[in-house]
Amino acid sequence: MNPEPGEELAPETLAAQAGSPELPPPSGVPLVPPIVQASVYAYPDLDAVDAAMRSDRRVYRRYGDEATMRLEEALAALETPRGTAQEPPVTRVTASGQAALALLLLTLATPERRRVVVVRPCYGGTDALLAGPLSRAGLELATVDLPHPGEPVQDHGGLVAAAADARTCAVVCEVIANPLIGVDDVPAIVRAAHTAGAACIVDNTFGTPFLFQPFAHGADAVMHSLTKHLSGHSDVVGGVAMIAAHHPQAALLDPTSRLLGATPSPFESWLALRGLRTAALRIARATENAAALAAWFAGRAQVAAVHYPGLRGPQDEELAAALLPHGRGPMLSVELRGGEAAVDRMLHAMRLVRLAPSLGDVATTVSHPARTSHRGLSDAERDAMGITGGLLRVSTGIEALDDLVADFDRGLRAGG
Numbered sequence: 001m002n003p004e005p006g007e008e009l010a011p012e013t014l015a016a017q018a019g020s021p022e023l024p025p026p027s028g029v030p031l032v033p034p035i036v037q038a039s040v041y042a043y044p045d046l047d048a049v050d051a052a053m054r055s056d057r058r059v060y061r062r063y064g065d066e067a068t069m070r071l072e073e074a075l076a077a078l079e080t081p082r083g084t085a086q087e088p089p090v091t092r093v094t095a096s097g098q099a100a101l102a103l104l105l106l107t108l109a110t111p112e113r114r115r116v117v118v119v120r121p122c123y124g125g126t127d128a129l130l131a132g133p134l135s136r137a138g139l140e141l142a143t144v145d146l147p148h149p150g151e152p153v154q155d156h157g158g159l160v161a162a163a164a165d166a167r168t169c170a171v172v173c174e175v176i177a178n179p180l181i182g183v184d185d186v187p188a189i190v191r192a193a194h195t196a197g198a199a200c201i202v203d204n205t206f207g208t209p210f211l212f213q214p215f216a217h218g219a220d221a222v223m224h225s226l227t228k229h230l231s232g233h234s235d236v237v238g239g240v241a242m243i244a245a246h247h248p249q250a251a252l253l254d255p256t257s258r259l260l261g262a263t264p265s266p267f268e269s270w271l272a273l274r275g276l277r278t279a280a281l282r283i284a285r286a287t288e289n290a291a292a293l294a295a296w297f298a299g300r301a302q303v304a305a306v307h308y309p310g311l312r313g314p315q316d317e318e319l320a321a322a323l324l325p326h327g328r329g330p331m332l333s334v335e336l337r338g339g340e341a342a343v344d345r346m347l348h349a350m351r352l353v354r355l356a357p358s359l360g361d362v363a364t365t366v367s368h369p370a371r372t373s374h375r376g377l378s379d380a381e382r383d384a385m386g387i388t389g390g391l392l393r394v395s396t397g398i399e400a401l402d403d404l405v406a407d408f409d410r411g412l413r414a415g416g
Helices: 011-016 046-055 066-079 097-108 124-131 156-163 186-195 250-260 266-276 279-298 314-323 339-349 379-385 401-415
Strands: 090-094 115-120 140-145 168-174 199-203 221-225 239-243 303-307 331-336 365-367 391-395
Touching (some): 066 239, 066 266, 097 124, 115 156, 156 186, 279 331
Parallel strands (some): 115 140, 199 221
Antiparallel strands (some): 365 391
């Protein structure tokens, strides 16, 4: 891209131009980044290789490649708060969202601060990663369970403040919580983390930078699963880890990434760039479909509850309006009165919408959290979080709304 100095481009433009080269010489350049499969570059002498080791990540593919670096640049631009003078965050693309979280935590942890507070509900793999491999590496997991639907609304910041202490290196939260699609009070959680001297990491996978920018609300670090809405075609597995440029440990992200080696292949990064170029359009359309489906499900007798940002009362609506003014995202969840048996009958009856243990596709999919993303929790833990056998998570795509309604209607009638 070649914007004028000081020119601020809209997020849709930034996404559509992702990875585009600078103005080409008369001989021309590829319109999209080439895929360079070489794992290492060769150099003519010691001076040349020394210069490359100091300043060119392409020297060895574990450090970076052309497509990956262009993807990082595009994602950093999208997450840089618009209308501010903030520098773009230090950004590294990883082989998965889980790798991105591990990279951030290993970068932010110190010998004195080894405790991580995870705000739940959240993706089941988040606390599982900390309770498993990272606990064996010396990190300690603490959890804060936000009230689930039907319980009195509480102060999210106060709950986090009660769990964070002088040993805490990071607080991890989501802006739109998986799988109950509530809204976390990110500004309050950020304040509570900072009061304890800890960093706040926001998983923005469900929000995406088109709907929410955590750095604008004081977050220290942001992660995404690129597998989901940003790539958007169920053909990529990847993640991204970002740390605010002013954070004291931002300079550690690159060397930690190089040593950890959780890097994607050039082809994965190239595919993610291709998906990113249409992400703004896809997410806008899918967000419209999600809002319409949430309203439609709310009127169905077979549905006991609909989970969607802003539906839990005046306080939830106020928070959703403040944090998500550009749309409330392509995700919702529904609770069927007939429980797991009704879910299974519904799935067998539908013809368009597919069951898949992931989300963010260009087409609408559904997932059963108790059997997929949160299967690692005990029954008691799932019940305490409000994740029942009748809960079905919906990731909306770009189909015609009437066709989606007809398919879900077919499923609900079969579910009984």
